[in-house]
Amino acid sequence: MGWFKLLIAAGALYLAQSYYLLTPSHVETFLMEHQTLAMNDPVAACDNYSDEVEVTINHKTTDGTWEVEGGKNELCGYLKQSQAAFIVMQASTSVHFENVDVISSFPWQKSRASYDEINNVSMGAIGAISSKTHDTLKIKRTLTGLEIVSVTSVGGITNSMR
Numbered sequence: 001m002g003w004f005k006l007l008i009a010a011g012a013l014y015l016a017q018s019y020y021l022l023t024p025s026h027v028e029t030f031l032m033e034h035q036t037l038a039m040n041d042p043v044a045a046c047d048n049y050s051d052e053v054e055v056t057i058n059h060k061t062t063d064g065t066w067e068v069e070g071g072k073n074e075l076c077g078y079l080k081q082s083q084a085a086f087i088v089m090q091a092s093t094s095v096h097f098e099n100v101d102v103i104s105s106f107p108w109q110k111s112r113a114s115y116d117e118i119n120n121v122s123m124g125a126i127g128a129i130s131s132k133t134h135d136t137l138k139i140k141r142t143l144t145g146l147e148i149v150s151v152t153s154v155g156g157i158t159n160s161m162r
Contacts, residue, residue: 018108042079060156110140130159
């Protein structure tokens, strides 16, 4: 009978941890930490994505549209390319989220997060660019934390000053 109580306690603890990991405040913290990691160390940021992640990115630029569709390899390549461009341009960035909405429900194994991401990039004498994207992510709980399984991002440049 003792093993049954232990099993019930372990199940309750697992559900409580799942609930905590998928609360809106924890998911928002995870997303901000992930964004910082993606800007500073895209290789490490790729660890936050599932091996089967599905990606659709459609960003409008002054030179056309930048599209990324595929999986983890395409997404990680995009992150590395973005970081390389920031380094070459000696850019400084500021990022914040607006309209964050996180939805999860019992048994708290996955959630859906949507938000507007506002980026301001300053490139010294070259000028500054502001962009706004609407992102939707599907996130799942793993034994070690959270993992992103789907990314959809649309938007683009809202202001360019030279």
